[in-house]
Amino acid sequence: MQEENQKIVAQESLEMTPYSWKVLWFVFFAWVFDAADGTIYALTLPIIREEFGLSLWQMGMVGSIFLGGAVIGSIILPYLADRKGRRWGMAGCIGLYSIFSGFTGIAQNFYHLALARFFTGSGTGGEWPIGAAYLSEVVPAKKRGFAMGLMQSGYPVGYFLAAAIFAGFVGLNLGWRGCYFILLIPAGMCFWVLMTLKESERWLKGREEAKLDRNKANVSFRELFKPEYRKFTIIGTLLHIFGGFYSWGLVLWFPSVLMLDFNIDKLTTSYITMFMWGIATIGYVVAGPLSDKIGRKPTLTIFVTSSLICVSFINYLKTIPGVPLSAIYVIAALIGCGMGAHTVLISYSSEIFPSHVRSLGLGLAVAVGKGTSMLAPFILGVIAQKYSVSAGVLVAVCIGWLMVPTIFTGPETAQKRLEDIITSPTIGQ
Template identity: 35%
Template sequence: MSEKNKPWYLEISKSQWYSLFAGFMGWGLDAFDVMLYAFALTSIMKEWSINTAILGLLASLTLLSSAAGGIIWGIVADKIGRKKALMSTVLIFSICSGLSGLSQDIWQLAIARTLLGLGMGGEWATGALLVSESWPAEHRGKAIGIMQSGWAIGYFLAALVASYVIPAYGWRVLFFIGILPALFIFYVTKFVDEPRIWIEKTDKNRAFMSSFIEIFKPYLLRFTIITTLISSAVMFAYWGLFVWLPGFLSSPVEKGGAGLSIVKSSNFMMPTMIGAFLGYVSFGFIADRLGRRPTFSFYLIISAILVYIYGHTRDVNTLMLLGPFLGFFGSGYFSGFGAFISELFPTKARGAGVGFTYNTGRALSAFAPTVVGFFAISYGLGVSLTITSLFFFLGAILIFFLPETKGIELQ
């Protein structure tokens, strides 16, 4: 077979595949730990007699701390390297999942989830940097798409475990299982290398905050502002939707839900996450072919339409049918962030750029679960979920204020 006709996956070295697997697993395990909370919501609400607004606020606190973690660990990754930073974040969110299971009241749970958020936010930033800087430009979108699909796998596993563990053992044991991802750091230690571009282009003696200052200089400020606005819009939509989606499915019909049991709602989420997995992976291939901007915008517009339909549907068969499509479009666009943001910022500021823009957006979107939970008290969860459609549309418009970066070499 000639070099010209060789399949793209044969162009990738073993070390690049190792880096991708590290990013994939790290993000999948992150999702597993984070989404255990989403599936435990109704059980916690019943045991402690608290309402949707309080639990939504707790989810918002986790997102706020994850935003801080992403910004901090992006800067740390610029200083100490992508590999070490990745291992540290996985260890943090794994331990704090176990602490969540030991909570005796809402305040203790709030502390544990806030600390967990620090690791959660940092993991995505460090994993995206590791993969983006390890893979060649023409296949970077595919790599980030595959990495991002780890979230769907983690979400799927969380749904599967929750459907068996909560009815039999309760929500505390569910959180104890979340400690297991800490074992992943042994794989990273043995098989993953630092990206060559970071080793060669980074001044190890520079000030700790120098990369953070760089992203606010005139030549990068436009990218910093617009990317932050985009991530804010789409993450408000995502977290407002997916934090409450299991709750919508398991809440009584008279409260605006779909009226399913916890087991059934968990089972309904599995096809949704299969759709999300396919959406994450397909996004990278499409974006490498058609470009980052049109692919991103298309996914968001379809998401906005599907959310409105889904939130106003109570028919079980229709919900099951729409679930995979909601997962495909409502999650797949996240595969655009890792490659797109990395391609906008130079190596000396890439960690800060990825960490700040993505996670400031996450911080500003942290109120989404609270907003949806608040409106759900009066209007029901189904109707309240459709608020997120507006933010999907906003992200689809803002993306065209940035340049197309398909196929460019990292600076």
């Protein structure tokens, strides 16, 4: 155990090491393909619906099945990662979603599609908490925000990759199925991970401690609700619940705001949305180093509050006839920047749990957040129906703003060693 402690101290005293960079680029590309899968599904769904003769009810059911798989994966796979290691956890997630994304390409009916999307969702659900836990444990304290920001920037990169894959296959009349066969590529990453990446020193230290304390080896959800960890579990869970509404409002409903409230045509809406994602890439990357410098709490406050002001302004603009397109692009840029809040969200929630239950704690927070935010489309739909889509987005961002008072109930984590944020006592005492 002394050897692991020495390695951890040495790791914290250095800049990013080649090993840290390997893990960072690994989780980055894993997140790229995760985002690419979801985007390709959204792009190909109209074609799949026509070929399979799916009803709107069946389309919605497949979406719910996918989310159900994501919730289950967010719990089970992080649990395994805390027991068997971060490498095996990530390899399992990537292998699961990659193989079943490929299975989508050979689906012949609704049942095949539902099965494929369930297991794809399970893999993607576990990836975020395990990847964030792995990264937070191998990156120096003063670089954790930077690393998480770069990881998060993989999502918009995946969005553009999916658009390119879709254009290449469907645009050239090669069929939609090939899009999913491309997503088998990440499965090859699993072998690379297991052959070249080392296990997290902090996780190894936790395993050594478990040999001295059998109770500590029995990781369970009960552990997260013991008095010494309960507060952090509640904070992390609330952050992901509010963050889920924030994401639904800004990402999924913004195109509808453009088309329904501002009467912008579909082609122009697609350009504005792509522009927003391009800026979001910058927002993700900038939020990380900024939070390393000034703290997680101030950075989250800045990004979420600016989004709230921006969405409030949108609700004002829709009452004015003839809003110039340039103003819409400015709003899209500000909303893209606001997505940087997710960098702080995942950074903070991966730091507040002790190493022996870090993946499990983060997985539970993500799972509850995903499960609760499934209510968001219904709630926002009711508001949009009665008032406007912009009003629904405003409500979502207001709920998202509750991340600010929530994070202020916990400790500041920027530039602190993980061991200094929360001290893990001997389990069972």
